[in-house]
Amino acid sequence: MKSSKVTAITVDELVRRFTAIAIAQDKAIFDENNVEYRRLYDQMQAVTKELKCRSGDQRSSLLPLYTHPNLQVRLMAALDTLDIAPPASREVLQGIVDFRRYPQAADALAAIWRIDGKPLVQD
Amino acid sequence: MINDFLKAAAYWLVSAAARADKRVALFLTALEATQWLANRYLPYIAAYRDPPQTWEELQQNALRPRPGYDIHHPVEQTPARSDGFPSSVVDGPGNRLSIPTLKHWQINGWYGRPNPQFKDENDKIVSPRDYLRGKSWDERLRVGKKALILFGVLKL
Numbered sequence: 001m002k003s004s005k006v007t008a009i010t011v012d013e014l015v016r017r018f019t020a021i022a023i024a025q026d027k028a029i030f031d032e033n034n035v036e037y038r039r040l041y042d043q044m045q046a047v048t049k050e051l052k053c054r055s056g057d058q059r060s061s062l063l064p065l066y067t068h069p070n071l072q073v074r075l076m077a078a079l080d081t082l083d084i085a086p087p088a089s090r091e092v093l094q095g096i097v098d099f100r101r102y103p104q105a106a107d108a109l110a111a112i113w114r115i116d117g118k119p120l121v122q123d
Numbered sequence: 124m125i126n127d128f129l130k131a132a133a134y135w136l137v138s139a140a141a142r143a144d145k146r147v148a149l150f151l152t153a154l155e156a157t158q159w160l161a162n163r164y165l166p167y168i169a170a171y172r173d174p175p176q177t178w179e180e181l182q183q184n185a186l187r188p189r190p191g192y193d194i195h196h197p198v199e200q201t202p203a204r205s206d207g208f209p210s211s212v213v214d215g216p217g218n219r220l221s222i223p224t225l226k227h228w229q230i231n232g233w234y235g236r237p238n239p240q241f242k243d244e245n246d247k248i249v250s251p252r253d254y255l256r257g258k259s260w261d262e263r264l265r266v267g268k269k270a271l272i273l274f275g276v277l278k279l
Contacts, residue, residue, distance in 0.1 A: 029232065037237075041236070041237045099138055100138050100141040102134065102226070102274055103232065103274070105275075106233065110240060110273055120241070121240060121266070
């Protein structure tokens with residue numbers, strides 16, 4: 001994966017990077033490689049933060065990923081857009097729960113619980 | 124490599140069955156025909172397809188080892204010991220459940236990955252395992268039960 005700074009690339013490139021990171025996360029999960037997953041998670045946070053900082057909050061550019069064939073891509077796109085597209089992201093999360101592929105189904109259900117005021121831990 | 128096949132097969136079967144995919148029956152027939160593979164791995168795949176069970180059932184089943192299942196400690200053993208909980212409690216019957224091996228692997232992985240629902244005192248996202256360090260037994264057990272529900276092991 002390219003290591004160019006997220007501040008120096010276009011929104012389209014950021015979305016492509018988000019997608020590539022999520023696909024790599026899916027593989028890291030399958031391989032039970034949490035060290036790699038943590039590295040990728042930090043990278044994704046940087047991409048999402050950069051999209052949010054761009055004019056008009058460009059996280060909306062992640063919405064087309066709701067129909068991506070990879071479940072981890074759909075999950076991360078839904079989680080990172082919960083506050084800008086609440087009903088649509090929830091629908092994606094419910095679809096992932098119903099798909100019953102773990103651990104994505106577990107993370108999607110936990111997110112729905114949180115939306116419904118039942119987070120895994122109290123703040 | 125064979126574990127990759129086992130995981131991919133089990134994960135696909137559960138998801139496909141949830142969508143009433145007709146290829147599930149074909150796949151299982153083909154797998155049963157490959158006897159060495161079936162003898163070794165069908166118990167793991169069958170266990171992975173278990174519906175959620177009650178806490179009492181999971182505890183009772185821990186008394187009799189079965190292929191395809193692991194003993195799962197809803198309060199993780201190593202961190203609990205590190206935090207000074209006695210072995211009699213950590214390894215006691217109240218902390219021993221029989222769950223499908225593949226779900227055991229997945230839940231262990233979940234405990235170690237950063238999760239936006241778990242934050243440290245500096246508001247940094249951490250893993251459930253890191254979050255639970257220094258927490259009470261009750262809090263560990265509460266999160267352990269939630270994890271089992273999330274992964275379709277424990278009946279809500």
